Amino acid sequence: MRYSVKAPAKINLTLDVLHKRADGYHEVEMIMTTVDLADRIDLTLTDNGKIIIDVSEGFVPSDQRNLAYQAAELLQKRMNVQKGVSIYITKRIPVAAGLAGGSSDAAATLKGLNKLWKLGLSLDELAEIGKEIGSDVAFCVYGGTALATGRGEVIEAIPAPPSCWVILAKPPIGVSTADIYKRLTLQNIEHAPTDRMIEAIRQQDFTGICANLHNVLESVTLDMYPEVRHIKEQMLRFGANGVLMSGSGPTVFGLVEHESRLHRIYNGLRGFCQDVYAVRLIRSTDTC
Ligand SMILES: C[C@@](CO)(OP(=O)(O)O)[C@H](O)COP(=O)(O)OP(=O)(O)OC[C@H]1O[C@@H](n2ccc(N)nc2=O)[C@H](O)[C@@H]1O
Ligand SMILES: Nc1ncnc2c1ncn2[C@@H]1O[C@H](COP(=O)(O)OP(=O)(O)O)[C@@H](O)[C@H]1O
Numbered sequence: 332m333r334y335s336v337k338a339p340a341k342i343n344l345t346l347d348v349l350h351k352r353a354d355g356y357h358e359v360e361m362i363m364t365t366v367d368l369a370d371r372i373d374l375t376l377t378d379n380g381k382i383i384i385d386v387s388e389g390f391v392p393s394d395q396r397n398l399a400y401q402a403a404e405l406l407q408k409r410m411n412v413q414k415g416v417s418i419y420i421t422k423r424i425p426v427a428a429g430l431a432g433g434s435s436d437a438a439a440t441l442k443g444l445n446k447l448w449k450l451g452l453s454l455d456e457l458a459e460i461g462k463e464i465g466s467d468v469a470f471c472v473y474g475g476t477a478l479a480t481g482r483g484e485v486i487e488a489i490p491a492p493p494s495c496w497v498i499l500a501k502p503p504i505g506v507s508t509a510d511i512y513k514r515l516t517l518q519n520i521e522h523a524p525t526d527r528m529i530e531a532i533r534q535q536d537f538t539g540i541c542a543n544l545h546n547v548l549e550s551v552t553l554d555m556y557p558e559v560r561h562i563k564e565q566m567l568r569f570g571a572n573g574v575l576m577s578g579s580g581p582t583v584f585g586l587v588e589h590e591s592r593l594h595r596i597y598n599g600l601r602g603f604c605q606d607v608y609a610v611r612l613i614r615s616t617d618t619c
Contacts, residue, residue: 368430
């Protein structure tokens with residue numbers, strides 16, 4: 332028996348850090364939404380109880396370090412499953428990019444194995460297991476658009492923003508999330524307008540959404556990697572309506588209302604950046 336599951340990327344429309352916690356994590360407030368750039372996870376049932384993993388990209392670990400492997404192992408142990416699985420990941424989401432590719436692979440694996448192993452767990456139960464693997468996994472289990480709090484694992488669904496195009500551009504660098512959080516200075520931080528963003532989304536106010544995009548990690552990554560700042564400036568110059576770095580970066584996304592502008596921005600960016608994608612927001616939460 333075999334299942335294919337889509338694992339979509341996320342972007343952060345806002346990312347605020349409230350304080351550093353005693354456990355070393357940061358207390359965050361983020362509005363996240365899924366986009367239709369996705370990895371594909373193929374799951375094949377095996378009878379010997381073993382978990383085998385392979386990945387289309389050589390530089391993503393194809394062993395216990397892979398978050399999809401960790402998700403399968405945790406679920407197998409937690410639910411006392413005797414069956415095994417062979418996992419094949421076709422990567423399309425750039426790696427270490429601020430798009431939660433690994434977290435989404437883990438979430439999709441949990442959702443796919445829930446069917447393959449006939450476990451009958453709810454999304455809430457899968458998210459509860461997923462949060463042990465990483466802060467972004469719970470959001471990826473639900474998909475859609477949500478306010479994430481705590482260390483990112485407390486998820487409250489909110490309505491989807493109005494449909495629009497999203498241009499993603501990633502310079503050829505990988506960013507360590509832990510490193511960016513470590514370098515963040517919390518004094519004099521300009522906090523994100525989370526409430527205003529939620530209101531703009533509720534009102535389906537595209538201009539308001541673009542005006543309230545804010546990520547407190549952005550200045551940390553921009554100071555370390557001037558090429559990220561350059562991409563931001565160029566995306567705005569080519570005509571994106573709103574531009575922001577996603578997560579800890581280095582991917583920059585631009586929201587674009589009209590398709591007529593999309594090609595100009597895409598082609599302009601492709602002139603100096605290899606990794607550019609034109610995608611759409613996913614408005615449905617059913618990603619499986
Ligand atoms: C920044 C964000 C925004 O969505 O995404 P990415 O840039 O990774 O996509 C997330 O907060 C990342 O989530 P995720 O990548 O799952 O993080 P984890 O594996 O849980 O943590 C990696 C490391 O980041 C730091 N970390 C993470 C989350 C948090 N709220 N506070 C932290 O300080 C910790 O040092 C931790 O060891
Ligand atoms: N399935 C996976 N896909 C991508 N990266 C993975 C995966 N499993 C583990 N990793 C590791 O996780 C790190 C972060 O990757 P990723 O989730 O793509 O980035 P981000 O946290 O910035 O969104 C990478 O350095 C990679 O080695």
